[in-house]
Amino acid sequence: MVMCSLAIPHAATAQFSSSYNFLKAVKDRDGTExxxxxxxxxxxxxxxxxxxxxxxxxxxxxxxxxxTWAGFLLQKGANPNLRDKQGTTPLMLATQLRFVEGAKILLAKNADVNQTNNQGETALIRAVQLRDSEMTRLLLKNGADPDRPDTLAGLSARDYATRDRRAASILNEIEKADAEKKPESEGRFFGPEG
Incomplete structure (x- = not known):
């Protein structure tokens, strides 16, 4: 029985060591390790x-x-939806950094575009707050919900875009995405002639 209890702490230590060393290798860009x-x-x-x-x-x-490393890790099974202690996902981080290429890679591997951080902010809310038209367009194209409110202020991406007079182009992107979602026949009257 004593041997079992000794084996468990050793396994935990070995796992911590492997985890630490793996993350260190990633930080150091050591692909071999x-x-x-x-x-x-x-x-x-x-x-x-x-x-x-x-x-x-x-x-x-x-x-x-x-x-390059993002693609490699995703190919090896990295989960693009894991959050850090602040609730930040890799997609939110890419959005904050205006790293469009990284966001595209994550979205191609099923990153949840509507996942929230600890303040209830989505990547789209952050893109709107940064007045980043390209990122806003990308996120909307991939299903971001412009009407999902955060928990900090109770405002959505659309609300933030509407309130910020400097974000007219961002609000335009949201409205354009709304128009593209509507079916072509919506709003047309079809009489008896068809």
Whole structure:
């Protein structure tokens, strides 16, 4: 019985060490070392989190705007929807950094475009607040909900765009996305002639 209790702490220490070393390899851009951890059979280390921040390897590579590493990690099974301790997802991070290429990579791998951080903000709300037309357009095209309110102020992306006089082009993007969602026949009258 004593041996079992000794084995468990050892396994936990080994896992922590592997997680730490994997994240360090990602931070150091050491592909050989990172691949060594990722190629271990049955591993889920690609989604390991930094103990202090909750960041995953995908957060690390988004922060440095590294599309190559992002693609590599996603190919190895990285979950694009994991949140750090502030609730920030890799997509939200890409949005904050105006890293459109990174956002496209994440969205192509099913990043949840409407996921929220701890303040209830979505990536679209952040894009609107940054007055980033290109990111706003990308997020809307991928199903972002312009009417989902945050929990901080109770405002949606549309509300923020409407209130910010400098965001006319952003509001235009939201309205354009609304128009594209409507069926072509909506608003047309079809009489008895068809």
């Amino acid at each position: 990172a691949t060594k951890f990722l190629n271990q059979p049955g591993t889920v280390i690609v989604n390991t989190r930094d103990v202090s921040t909750g960041e995953t390897a995908l957060h690390i590579v988004m922060a440095r705007r590294d599309a």
